[in-house]
Amino acid sequence: YKRIVLNSRPVADIEPTTFRTETLSLSDLKPGVGEVLVQITWLSLDPAMRGYIRDARSYLPPVQIGETMRAMGLGVVVQAGSQSKFSVGEQVTGAFGWTEFAVMKDKNVDKVTVPKGVQSIDFLNTLGTSGLTAYFGLRDICDLKPGDKMVVSGAAGSVGSIACQLGKRAGATVYAIAGSQDKCEWLEKEIGVDKAFNYKSPTFRQDFKEAGYIDVFFDNVGGDILDMVLTRLNKGARIALCGAISQYNATKPKGLQNYQTLISMRAKIHGFIILDYTKEFPAAIEEMARGLVDGSIKRKFHIVEGLEQAPVALPMLFSGGNTGKLVVKVSEE
Numbered sequence: 001y002k003r004i005v006l007n008s009r010p011v012a013d014i015e016p017t018t019f020r021t022e023t024l025s026l027s028d029l030k031p032g033v034g035e036v037l038v039q040i041t042w043l044s045l046d047p048a049m050r051g052y053i054r055d056a057r058s059y060l061p062p063v064q065i066g067e068t069m070r071a072m073g074l075g076v077v078v079q080a081g082s083q084s085k086f087s088v089g090e091q092v093t094g095a096f097g098w099t100e101f102a103v104m105k106d107k108n109v110d111k112v113t114v115p116k117g118v119q120s121i122d123f124l125n126t127l128g129t130s131g132l133t134a135y136f137g138l139r140d141i142c143d144l145k146p147g148d149k150m151v152v153s154g155a156a157g158s159v160g161s162i163a164c165q166l167g168k169r170a171g172a173t174v175y176a177i178a179g180s181q182d183k184c185e186w187l188e189k190e191i192g193v194d195k196a197f198n199y200k201s202p203t204f205r206q207d208f209k210e211a212g213y214i215d216v217f218f219d220n221v222g223g224d225i226l227d228m229v230l231t232r233l234n235k236g237a238r239i240a241l242c243g244a245i246s247q248y249n250a251t252k253p254k255g256l257q258n259y260q261t262l263i264s265m266r267a268k269i270h271g272f273i274i275l276d277y278t279k280e281f282p283a284a285i286e287e288m289a290r291g292l293v294d295g296s297i298k299r300k301f302h303i304v305e306g307l308e309q310a311p312v313a314l315p316m317l318f319s320g321g322n323t324g325k326l327v328v329k330v331s332e333e
């Protein structure tokens with residue numbers, strides 16, 4: 001079977017030599033321990049992966065050179081050890097990595113039961129890290145009240161498009177920031193934001209003033225966009241630092257020039273990491289699944305076929321090639 005490992009650490013952008021493919025043979029499951037062999041069906045591609053291959057302190061240890069690239073995925077149990085609580089044929093999720101097969105300890109795998117009206121890949125999107133990040137970020141950091149003006153950056157991506165919809169659902173006026181006219185149209189027509197702004201337009205800064213002063217900023221991008229929004233805060237504004245994708249490839253991340261507005265506007269800026277909310281996942285997944293089933297939450301997938309495409313597809317997150325959730329189809333379900 002094939003797996004893709006970290007070959008070298010990129011200095012800035014991910015390069016063709018950053019990853020390499022290896023072919024291995026399957027080994028037997030260890031007797032007496034709860035283990036399963038999983039055939040991977042889908043893998044999630046996430047901006048956080050740029051962080052995983054950086055040799056720096058973070059919320060997870062860095063992937064080492066020669067290790068399988070870390071990635072969340074979906075798969076099917078094809079072999080279950082004698083002590084395993086799983087059975088062959090069950091659908092599971094876990095951090096399988098960029099591989100066609102993975103031997104996993106039971107404790108590192110969760111069974112996936114796909115409700116009617118929901119697709120299994122929703123568990124890598126609305127019902128997975130992306131959706132839950134939007135859900136808990138909004139609930140715990142944004143302190144959103146009906147009538148608030150909320151801005152979401154990276155709005156046409158996986159987390160962003162869900163944050164926009166949850167913002168609307170909570171009664172906010174939602175402004176989106178994204179990198180193309182097509183994305184802005186999708187956000188306004190499908191996702192239902194009040195207005196979307198293309199940050200690549202030469203008139204963006206001027207156009208954005210149309211949004212007026214804002215109460216909540218759900219930021220996925222950081223850098224210049226965060227700095228600009230700082231100048232547009234209402235008194236008591238809340239900023240949820242979800243991500244800073246504009247800085248992930250930077251050799252020298254950009255400092256903020258306009259942070260003093262936080263003082264004059266008595267505003268709060270607060271980072272958060274979704275891994276701190278695992279205990280609350282089941283209830284949130286149930287609530288979000290209801291939204292998918294009744295059609296009130298919309299989603300879009302950008303599907304790439306074949307494990308070998310993962311290293312070339314990952315940079316798409318940094319060039320804006322995806323709308324909605326970027327996933328790799330590794331094998332048939």
Ligand code: NDP
Pocket residue numbers: 045046047048129130133154155156157158159160177178179180183220221241242243244245246247272273274275316317318319320321322323324325326
């Ligand atoms: P997306 O699906 O949003 O893909 C990334 C998007 O970011 C691209 O499509 C691109 O869209 C935009 N982008 C890339 N580079 C830039 C740039 N230089 N300036 C502005 N926009 C840029 O990815 P996710 O939804 O998976 O992740 C969104 C954010 O959420 C990331 O920052 C990620 O790290 C963060 N995150 C945080 C978590 C947490 O626990 N705090 C958990 C999960 C994700 P465009 O065309 O608009 O430029």
